[in-house]
Amino acid sequence: MNLAAKDVAQYLKDHPEFFTQYADVLAQITLPDPHGGRAVSITERQIGNLRDQAKRLESKLAELIRFGEENDALSGKTHRLDVALAGATDVSGVLRVLYAHLGGDFAVPHVAVRLWDVSGDQVDTRAPEFTPMSVAAHEFAAGLTRPYCGAGSGPDVLGWFGERGSHVRSLALVTLRRGPNTFGFLALGSEEPQRFYPEMGTLFLERIGEVAAAALNRTLS
Numbered sequence: 265m266n267l268a269a270k271d272v273a274q275y276l277k278d279h280p281e282f283f284t285q286y287a288d289v290l291a292q293i294t295l296p297d298p299h300g301g302r303a304v305s306i307t308e309r310q311i312g313n314l315r316d317q318a319k320r321l322e323s324k325l326a327e328l329i330r331f332g333e334e335n336d337a338l339s340g341k342t343h344r345l346d347v348a349l350a351g352a353t354d355v356s357g358v359l360r361v362l363y364a365h366l367g368g369d370f371a372v373p374h375v376a377v378r379l380w381d382v383s384g385d386q387v388d389t390r391a392p393e394f395t396p397m398s399v400a401a402h403e404f405a406a407g408l409t410r411p412y413c414g415a416g417s418g419p420d421v422l423g424w425f426g427e428r429g430s431h432v433r434s435l436a437l438v439t440l441r442r443g444p445n446t447f448g449f450l451a452l453g454s455e456e457p458q459r460f461y462p463e464m465g466t467l468f469l470e471r472i473g474e475v476a477a478a479a480l481n482r483t484l485s
Contacts, residue, residue, distance in 0.1 A: 338468050339468075341365070341369045341370055342468055342471055342472060342475075344365065344369060345361070345362075345365045345366075345369070345472065345475065346475050348361040348364075348365060349361050349362075349475055349476065349478075349479040350479070352479055352483065353483070354386055354483050355386040355387075355480065355483045355484055356386070357483070358476070358479045358480055358483055359377060359393060361479075362375065362377060362450070362476055363375050366452065366472075372452045372453070372454065373428075373453070373454060373455060374425040374428065374429070374432055374451075374452065374453030374454065375450075375451070375452055375453075376392075376421075376424035376425055376449075376450075376451040376453075377393045377440075377448065377449070377450055377451070377476075378393060378394075378395065378397060378401075378424065378448055378449045378451070379393050379394055379440070379447060379448040379480070380394075380396070380397060380402070380447060380448065381445070381447050382394070382447060382448075382484050384484055384485075386483065386484060387484070392424070397420055398420055400420075401420050401421075401449075402446075405437075405439050405446045405449055406446055408437070408439050408446075410466050410470065411436055411437060411438045411439075411466045411469040411470060411473065412435070412436065412437040413434070413435070413436045413437075413460040413461055413462055413464050413466065413469075414434065414435065414460065414461065414462045415433070415434065415435065415457075416432035416433045416434055416435045416453060416454075421435060421437065421449075421451055421453075422453075424451055425451075425453050429453070431455045432453035432454065432455060433454065433455055433456060433457040433459075434453070434454045434456060434457050434458065434459045434460040434461065435451065435452070435453050435454075435460055436451070436452040436453075436460040436469055437449055437450075437451055437452075438450040438451075438452070438469050438470070438472065438473035438476075439473060440473060440476060440477040440480060441473075441477055442477065442481055447477075448477070448480065450472070450473055450476055452469075
């Protein structure tokens with residue numbers, strides 16, 4: 265009878281008593297060492313497999329610890345930004361906090377804010393933050409359901425960063441909302457192509473956008 269390897273493997277799984285009944289067979293079996301040319305016993309091979317598995321688990325644990333440390337650091341930076349925004353008493357103060365913390369604590373080299381559909385004594389139409397934007401930019405903002413992260417392009421955006429805007433290689437665009445309506449953009453630019461990329465998590469960007477929008481709404485009202 266011809267047996268396939270998978271049939272033998274399944275039989276041994278279904279009959280674990282086999283090697284109890286035929287212990288001498290188990291003692292005679294040797295396997296090639298995956299790390300060398302010599303033959304080893306099943307026990308040695310199992311120990312080797314366990315060691316390899318332990319190494320993989322150690323590597324995964326180190327990766328998880330690194331991610332946890334990075335998230336802790338981001339959480340601390342976001343908290344400091346939240347506290348500073350809570351203490352800002354006017355629109356210019358909110359903008360100063362955003363530029364200072366995002367450019368300093370978060371080390372984002374290019375930061376810009378654009379606002380529209382706002383009015384009041386604190387709206388200075390001469391300030392770059394209130395510069396009128398194109399219809400395409402408004403439509404782009406309205407269509408975003410989460411922060412945009414990707415290549416350094418977008419409607420009007422690179423020009424917001426001034427002379428060095430042409431050096432931006434990756435970009436994050438965070439919408440500022442008043443209820444269901446978008447009233448602004450928070451733009452973050454980097455000269456590193458992989459600083460902001462399409463597959464990255466956006467939880468902290470979303471939280472920053474929410475607290476920035478809340479502070480601006482409070483001071484513009």
